[in-house]
Amino acid sequence: MSYHWNWGILLSPVSTGEPTTYLGWLLSGMRVTVTVGLVAWVIALVVGSLFGVLRTVPNKWLAGIGTVYVAIFRNVPLIVQFFVWYFVIPELVPKALGDWFKQLPPGAQFFSASVICLGLFTAARVCEQVRSGINALPRGQRAAGLAMGFTQWQTYRYVLLPVAYRVIVPPLTSEFLNIFKNSAVASTIGLLDLSAQARQLVDYTAQTYESFIAVTLAYVVINLVVMTLMRFVEQKARLPGYIGGK
Template identity: 65%
Template sequence: MDYKWNWGFLLEQVATGENTTYLGWLGIGLVNTILLTASAWVLALVLGSVFGVMRTLPNRGLAFLGTAYVSIFRNVPLIVQFFIWYFVVPEMLPVSMGDWIKNLDPSMQFFVVSVLSLGVYTGSRICEQVRAGIQGLPRGQKSAGLALGFTLFQTYRFVLLPVTYRAIIPPLTSEFLIISKNSAVASTIGLLELSGQARQLVDYTAQPYESFVCVTLAYMLINFVIIRLMGFIKNRSHIPGLLGD
């Protein structure tokens, strides 16, 4: 293979005239990926918790809404959801709100849409994990909470959910890792995260191997941090004997 490796190009000034290097471009992509992953994860955890709880409530209407959320967003390809959020949703909103979104700075618009797309999609997956976690608990826990005088809301908040979150940390870790990799889809609507910046580097430097090796190492670093962080949370929140271990 007649390929000339050249790692030095990373320290060269970018050809667009910006006051940065190609390594700086990758740094911007890394920051965008981290911010997107963290923001979408928070949104997904909130939505997944809310709709997961709704799916376990005795109220059939709320349970149906939770089921509909999962059925719609989990079964539509992620890239399609990105396009819907970016092209369709602003046209369906009231004119003033739609115009506000369209007039945002492009980079902010790409970021907001990406957070919504990733967060809502991943939330539909976390919803099922929360539901399974709650339904996997002994029924006596809910009855005990109600017998102590807690309302149903207080029973979920103080009794069921604290145990559920401890039980589902492993699958939540997997979803955290998946959302960091799914963030690459955001480049399809223009957000220059890691994979988008890598393609931009290839276009300007014709050094594809070096560019994607750097991106691969960056993703590995992100995933390593996520695993260590979730492992720390698991160890700190572990209550011996609570879940049978």
């Protein structure tokens, strides 16, 4: 089978009449992917840390809440969660809130549903990393904090979490990378991210190989930037006596 390669198509004006090129479409999708990933990561880190702490507290009811959260969000396929957040949740929340969401511009609807879904899904994974990091610490650290007169929450804030976060930087790096790759699923509800723009480019140009090679390189660039940043963070956060520490 012969294939006519045409990399110049990326610099051609789009046939829809927009003042941009097909490469501009891909760069626009790349910006959306990065923005969704970063906002969702903030949600994942905050919510995941909260439930990670809950899973390690002595109170069995609070620990149970964290366990239920992880069980739900880790066992339901991500694509199903996207559909639930976009189609189902607006019908279940109070009518005023649901109507407000439905009156948003389509792009804002896609974006908000995507970051919430992706953030909460990833939070379940971050939760397990935080739990593992806390449980990996010597039991004496918690006892020492309580012996100094700290409350349970002060012990977490000043003693346990500062060390646990430094221990779990490597696995958090993997989750940080995954959140950008998982964002591609958001295209199923209409978000024009990097993968959606690649399919749109194929539809308009029929240059399949160029489109998906370009989008692959874009994801590689995103991952390389994240890995470089997190490698720097890991080097600064290393603790002597722990895995990866000097």
